[in-house]
Amino acid sequence: MEASxxxxxxAFESYRxxxxxIEMKPYLQxxxxxxxxxxxxxxxxxxxxxxxxxxxxxxYVVGFNLEVKFYKSEIAIEDREKAESMIDLKxxxxxxxxxxxxxxxxxxxxxxxxxxxxxxxxxxxARAAMTLLLSLAGFPAFLFPILNINELSKKAGEAMEVRVVx
Numbered sequence: 725m726e727a728s729x730x731x732x733x734x735a736f737e738s739y740r741x742x743x744x745x746i747e748m749k750p751y752l753q754x755x756x757x758x759x760x761x762x763x764x765x766x767x768x769x770x771x772x773x774x775x776x777x778x779x780x781x782x783x784y785v786v787g788f789n790l791e792v793k794f795y796k797s798e799i800a801i802e803d804r805e806k807a808e809s810m811i812d813l814k815x816x817x818x819x820x821x822x823x824x825x826x827x828x829x830x831x832x833x834x835x836x837x838x839x840x841x842x843x844x845x846x847x848x849x850a851r852a853a854m855t856l857l858l859s860l861a862g863f864p865a866f867l868f869p870i871l872n873i874n875e876l877s878k879k880a881g882e883a884m885e886v887r888v889v890x
Contacts, residue, residue: 733827734784734837736819736845741853743789743816746861754810761810763866765801767793773818775838775886782825784886786842787818790850792868813857817850835886 748754754761773787793809821842828834851868858866 731824731827733824733829734834735822735824737783737822739817739819739846739849741815741850742787742818743814744853744857745812745814746857747812748861749808749810751810760796760798761794761863762797762799763794763864765795766869767795767804767809768868772839772843772884773816774884775835775842777886777888779888779890782823784821784823784838784842785818786821786838787816787846788843788850789814789816790854790868791815792854811858811863813854815850815854815857817846817853819846819849838886839884 769789769791771789773789776785777783778785790813792813792815793804794811794813795804795807795809799807819842821838823834829837851870854868855866
């Protein structure tokens with residue numbers, strides 16, 4: 725097989741889960757029986773981190789934090805904002821993307837791609853880690869819903885600037 729002569733202007737290099745925290749409230753019923761937790765209708769929060777460009781290394785670092793709260797099944801969805809959650813899960817992920825000088829895109833295009841597509845590429849890894857963490861904690865299989873990360877990143881990233889480190 726011949727090597728391709730096409731070189732991507734931005735390449736995904738690696739990722740790391742850099743924050744993982746699970747907290748279960750001290751309810752004996754929860755420890756004995758997890759059927760009372762609603763693993764379908766969950767509350768979540770998504771927060772982009774400030775993207776950074778490391779000029780000397782030609783690397784972008786992007787990431788986001790996710791927080792998920794699980795409530796008792798008996799609590800109506802509309803009442804959950806005032807209720808105490810049963811399980812809180814916090815997860816953070818960071819990824820590196822390299823750029824090639826010969827193929828560089830215009831800076832505005834490059835930064836927009838990094839701010840929107842970077843988190844979109846990282847989301848499946850965060851989703852899998854979240855599922856695994858809950859499973860290892862002894863809870864039933866939970867698959868974090870697929871989110872339109874592209875749209876969330878567009879909205880959050882519009883006001884965000886890329887920090888450049890010389």
